[in-house]
Amino acid sequence: MSELIRVGISDYAKAKAPNILVTFALGSCVGICLFDGATKTGGLSHIMLPDSTQAARNETNRMKFADTALVDIVRDLKGMGAARLTAKIAGGAQMFSTPGIGNLGNIGERNVKAVKAALASLKIPIVAEDTGKNYGRTVYFDLSTGVMKVQSIGKTTVEY
């Protein structure tokens, strides 16, 4: 029996086939699916911000930031026997069309950049990407196949 495991905002989960990981309604946040095909082991991370060095000094949730989350997850997945990881990423939208609302500018774009940089430094190739634009995305990650399914309102579901 496969289990559907929910990943919240600033959260992550790891699992093996036949389980499915899901994270709902990514806006400017980014979902990162990491997968090892040989062991059918993977993780789904829902990061919220690019850079942990800008956090409040008592911040403890490493899963909130692209730079810290991916390091931890890759370590965990390697511990589960995943040797060769690939990544599929989704999210990083700009939900409100006016640029520069608040202080962060286009945070979605910056999140995507930070995720790419973090993956590059961990030497993990990105094999699929559905990022940017201006709508929310729900991501299902099936560990039997490594397929990332992206659902949005009023759009065709896409499988990567």
Place this chain on the structure above:
Amino acid sequence: MITNYEELSDMQIDVLREIGNIGAGNAATSLGMLLNDNVNIKLPEVSITDFNTAMDAVGGPEVMTVGVLLTYHGEANGMIMFLLDMEDAKNITDILVCEGNEEEGLSEMKLSAIKEIGNILGSAYVNSIAQITGLNIEISVPYVAIDMAGALLSVPIVEFGAIGDKVLFINEGFYSSCYELASEVIMFAEVETLETIMERLGLGG
């Protein structure tokens, strides 16, 4: 010295609750004037909650929702977001905009009416901060988007994510003889603003 919402004392949280209560009262009065009707409020539920609970409280992260976002600035800085149920948004704009109701989504005119309602609600809440603190605050024009509730809510959450995992969450309901409007209000204040508010009320740390 406050560094995030988790460090607020019970008394300070009560102040935020009171801001929410006054805001909802102001909002009902203003909506009543706009709709030319007697608008009542249900007792608003005000809570400090974490992101993921807030996502669930808006009816589930994937529910199609109308979001109105405003920023406020001046002596107090932050953001306010209103989430309206799609049906409620259609019903209330039917009162304001005379046109057919064949469209699936919301027409340009109706979106514009939603913006105006967002403006009124935003002013109502910002005025509640101004009323109890005497601070001078201005608000931005409202921005509107229709999408999954969770994706909309993530915008202010991300903006203030660097200062903690909790948000001020107000669940309010308005009703009159002919319609009902449920809305979630999420108020965010910068840490400095929280401090200023508390200091003004003699509750500074």
